[in-house]
Amino acid sequence: MITKAVIMDEKAISRATTRIANxxxxxxxxxxxxxxxxxxxxxxxxxxxxxxxxxxxxxxxIPVFVLDISLYRDDLKEIDYIPRVNEEFKGIINDKIIxxxxxxxxxxxxxxxxxxxxxxxxRPKKVQLAVLVDRGHRELPIRADFVGKNVPTSKSEVVGxxxxxTDGLDEVVIKEKVED
Numbered sequence: 001m002i003t004k005a006v007i008m009d010e011k012a013i014s015r016a017t018t019r020i021a022n023x024x025x026x027x028x029x030x031x032x033x034x035x036x037x038x039x040x041x042x043x044x045x046x047x048x049x050x051x052x053x054x055x056x057x058x059x060x061x062i063p064v065f066v067l068d069i070s071l072y073r074d075d076l077k078e079i080d081y082i083p084r085v086n087e088e089f090k091g092i093i094n095d096k097i098i099x100x101x102x103x104x105x106x107x108x109x110x111x112x113x114x115x116x117x118x119x120x121x122x123r124p125k126k127v128q129l130a131v132l133v134d135r136g137h138r139e140l141p142i143r144a145d146f147v148g149k150n151v152p153t154s155k156s157e158v159v160g161x162x163x164x165x166t167d168g169l170d171e172v173v174i175k176e177k178v179e180d
Contacts, residue, residue: 001158001175007151008172013132016148017046020130021053023146028097033125035096036064039114042103043067045165046132050101063092067100072113093122099146103161105131108140133172135159 008016028034031054038047044066051064100114111129118127130146135153151174153159158175162168 002178004157004174004176006171006173007159008133008149010170013148013170013172016132017049017053020146020148021050021057024050024099024128024130025054025057027128027145031058031060031062033096034062034099035093035124036062036099036101037067037093037114037118038064039100039102039110040066040068042161042163042166043101045163046103046130047101048165049163050099050130065092067114067117069110069113069117072116093118093124095123095125098124098127099130100127101130103131103163104133104135104159105129105142105144106135106137106159108138108142111142112140132161133159 024034025031034054036047036051038044047064051062055061098118100111100118102110102114105111115127118124128145129142131144132148134144134147134150135157136150137153137155149172151159153174156177158177160173160175162171162173164170
C-alpha cells in the first residue's frame, strides 16, 4: 500500500471532533439520557474524545462504553479468539439515546453488527451514528447522523485513521492498494 494523501491532520481531526460534539448536543438538546458507545478498535478513542469535548462544553461527564462486535460480524470466516461479551452495559442502555461511534463508515456492515449487539443488550430510545470519515460505497441502507468528513474513494483505496491513543499520531490518510 502506498499513501496517496493525508486528508486530515491533527488540527482537522480536532475541529471535526468539536463540531460533531456540538452537533450531538444540539440534536439531542443536551446530555440527558445520552450514552456514547465506541466500536472497537478506533471508535473507542474517538468516543473518548467526543466525551471529553462534550464535558468541556456541558461541564458534565457522559457514559462511554466499548463495544466489541466480533461475534456479530457477517464477514469473518472464523474467530481465532474469544471476544469480549460487553456485559458491563447490559440493560444500562434501556431508554437511552445511544450514539454509536466509529472512525470510518464504508459498506455499513460494521454498523449493522453493532446495532445487533446493542439490541441484544437492551432497548435504547434512539440510536445515532457518529463517524470521523464517510467514504461511501454502502452495501446496506445505513447512513451516519454526524460526519467529520465525507471522502469519496474508489474501492481500491483504503482510508486509514490514526489516533495518538492507539498509533502515536493523529492523521487520516488515503492509501492505494498496489498490484504486484
